[in-house]
Amino acid sequence: MYIGKVIGTVVATVKIPHLRGQKLLMVDQLDLEGAETGNYDIAVDVAQAGTGDTVLVIDEGNGARQVLGLQSGAVRTVVVGIVDEVDLIDAGQDGLEPYSVSL
Numbered sequence: 001m002y003i004g005k006v007i008g009t010v011v012a013t014v015k016i017p018h019l020r021g022q023k024l025l026m027v028d029q030l031d032l033e034g035a036e037t038g039n040y041d042i043a044v045d046v047a048q049a050g051t052g053d054t055v056l057v058i059d060e061g062n063g064a065r066q067v068l069g070l071q072s073g074a075v076r077t078v079v080v081g082i083v084d085e086v087d088l089i090d091a092g093q094d095g096l097e098p099y100s101v102s103l
Contacts, residue, residue: 001056001057001058001059001060002029002030002056002057002059003029003030003054003055003056003057003083003086004027004028004029004030004040004041004054004055004057005027005028005030005036005052005053005054005055006025006026006027006049006050006051006052006053006054006055006079007026007027007028007036007040007051008025008026008051009023009024009025009026009051010024010025010026010042011024012024016073016074018068018070018073018075019044019075022044022045022068023044023045024042024043024044024045025042025043025044025045025049025055025079026040026041026042026043027040027041027042027043027055027057027077027079028040029041029057030054032088034086041057041059041076041077042077043057043077043078043079044064044068044075044077044078044079045078045079046067046068046078046079046080047079047080047081047082048082049079049082053082054082054083055079055080055081055082055083056079056080056081056082056083057077057078057079057080058077058078058080059076059077060076061075061076063078064076064077064078067080
């Protein structure tokens with residue numbers, strides 16, 4: 001699972017049956033500072049996300065298929081949520097002070 005930024009949509013006129021009617025998004029994985037890494041996935045969207053949204057992505061085939069209610073199929077990544085805020089603990093500071101990252 002990772003946090004990413006939706007950088008675009010993917011249009012495919014021919015899809016395998018279990019992807020028909022599904023919206024596909026291109027998602028760039030974010031680092032701990034909230035910056036795009038250049039590592040991207042094409043993910044099925046079940047959260048109604050759009051370009052520019054920060055999202056929570058399941059990046060594991062079995063979990064992705066469970067979210068979609070599939071017994072089998074070629075699905076690895078699914079956008080399962082839209083992220084409002086991320087709070088991290090800075091392990092480099094004494095006392096583990098929390099800090100926020102605005103995404």
